[in-house]
Amino acid sequence: MRRDVFQAIADPTRREIINMIAHHPLNVNAVAENFEVSRTAIYKHIKMLTECGLVVITQFGRERFCEARLERLTEVIDWAEQYRKVWTERFDSLENSLDATDSPKRKPARKK
Template sequence: MRRDVFQAIADPTRRQIINMIAHKHLNIDAVAENFDVSRPAISKHIKILTECGLVVIRQQGRERFCEARLEKLNEVSDWVEQYRKFWNTRLDALESYLTELQAKKTKRTRKK
């Protein structure tokens, strides 16, 4: 089953794994040492990250190293960007409206 990047970042443990291996390639045991869950649980998280295309496993001798492939996070960034634009437009309109109301209030106060 092919998973999408949103499934990968939905879990806080997977987000921590991505953050760890984004800075340094680590073997699965080194990743697992940073969590209070079993190694099989971490392996399952890494499998999901691999299915999402955010992690690649490289075999070096007997070790399996996790490497981050963060390009897929652009999907999330693009999705969020459309909502950022939407809310910025709405908040800018609200700011203009409130500024206009404040100006009218100040004008009325000065007339008294």
Template sequence: MSTEARRDVFQAIADPTRRQIINLIVKESMNLNAIAENFNISRPAVSQHIKILTECGIVSIRQEGRERFCEPKLAALKEVSNWVDQYRQFWNDRFDSLDNYLTKIQSDNNLKK
């Protein structure tokens, strides 16, 4: 697969069906049919979602006889976690500043009374 065609984790988790698939297989490895039974979409559609998750490195496929089992590889989600953390820190800093400002205003108002 060429680098241009490689999908990223953000594309993978953007779709609610793919997020549900991840939630299912985190609990236990599941074969494709078992996963498909949880959705009101065609099995080929579920397979396409799993293909995207595999391309992003979030899911691996383990062959066991004739069955293919999906297993999570959650380390790939670290990129998403890091991205979210930078914004979490930004907003925590902003809320701390707001809290300090409001505390100062309240203190100033109490002194004027």
């Protein structure tokens, strides 16, 4: 199964879980209590988060505390940041691109 950070944060429930434990670990039940869905469903989300390294679970007695390890989020930030110039400058607009010499080979069709 694909288990990358991008997919992990795609689900809103998982983003909420991350938010919930970002500043203080919570045990599985405590996390689950904040949602409508079953504990088991939440557990599966948590498990997924551990599988991609965003959460670490530590057992204390019969409880397992979920702790956020968010450094992997840099992957996401780095990916998105590389395009910042694109949306701030948009130096290469559609018009520009269509007129550029290295553009698609066809003769620029007339706009409709």
